[in-house]
Amino acid sequence: MKTILIATTAAALVLGNSAFAAGANKIPSAKASTVVSDTVLIEAVGATQSADEVLHTTIKVPEQKEMIFDVSMECGLYTNTLVKSKGGTADTSTAEAAVDVNVAYQMLQKDGSWGPKVYALPGGDGKGVTFCQRKQELMAKFQGIFQQCDVTDPATGECLQYGSNTCLITEGVDTNGDGVHDSYTTTLDIDCLAYEEVGLVLSTMNANAFNFVAPNLQAGIYRVAVEAEISSGTTAQAGSSSAKALIGRGSLVVDESRFVQP
Incomplete structure (x- = not known):
């Protein structure tokens, strides 16, 4: 991950963990600290994963104060649902994805x-x-395709070409046994019907921001981290579904402040 670290006072330093044990007291106090990322931080497809750290920085608080954390990130969602139905049978597919964000210190x-x-x-x-969440549900109830399939894709089983023959079966009825059809009946061969399909794909990306607060902090050096958790889930019957979420570029601004005490 490519990150840019900025401290808003000229003497402020942002150090890695290994430097703290030897020279923690040498870190000057800073009123604010910032970290910025210009790459995709997390991307997950069709799974739920535990919270991952996506941004972090450090700041030295000189006296008992509060810290305000301004977290801004791109949040993307992709959901895809496909339903297949025939014979008037309902089919439902769902896809959902979400991104939850925390700040820990x-x-x-x-x-x-x-x-x-x-x-x-x-x-x-x-x-x-x-930061972002979507649940997409698609339901359809179709009669089906009446034409019989003449050419089928051997790899997928999908029909490539429908013929002129239909799934309607017409039979003559001889009511008096004289060998002459007195009437005709037409029935629908359900097994002959091909599925009708409809799909819905939604893909969105937007930037969101939220302020978090850490009250009544003791003087000292703090490590601040943004944690993000991606969750997704899908269900399908005859059709299919998929879900995907990602966190794009983001920034974390840490600012110390003194709140009015009641």
Whole structure:
């Protein structure tokens, strides 16, 4: 991942974890810190995965204050549903995907290790904020294609060419047994019918932002990380479905502040 690290005071430093144990006290205080990514951070197809860290930075808080985290990211969703029906039987397919975002922070301990992870508000329970979400459901009830298939794709089983013969079966009825048809009956051969299909594909990308807050912080050095979790799920009967979500370019701005106390 290509990232750009920025500190908004001239003397501020943003360091990796390995440098903290040796020189933590040498990190100047900074009012704000920023990290920016210009690449796709997470992409998942048809699966649910645990929260992954996508952006992180560090900041030294000189005294008891609050921190405000401004998280902005591109959020993309792709859902595809296909239904197949014949004989008046309903068919349903669903596809859903979502991206949830959290901000977690840890205080540097005296031994150089990071303390317990704490989640910023809202989402202090670790559930986070939903940046984007979609549930797509498609249902159809079709009679089916009446023409018999003349040419079938051997690889997929799909009909490539329908002929002139239909799935209607006409039979003569001899009511008095004289060998002459007195009437005719027409029935539909359900097994002969081919599926009618309809599909719906939606693909969207938008940029969203949300502010998180960490109240009543002690003075010290903090590691701030943005965590994102992608979830997706699909269901299908005769048809098919797929879902995909991604997090694109994003930024994290950390700003210290002093709130009005009640």
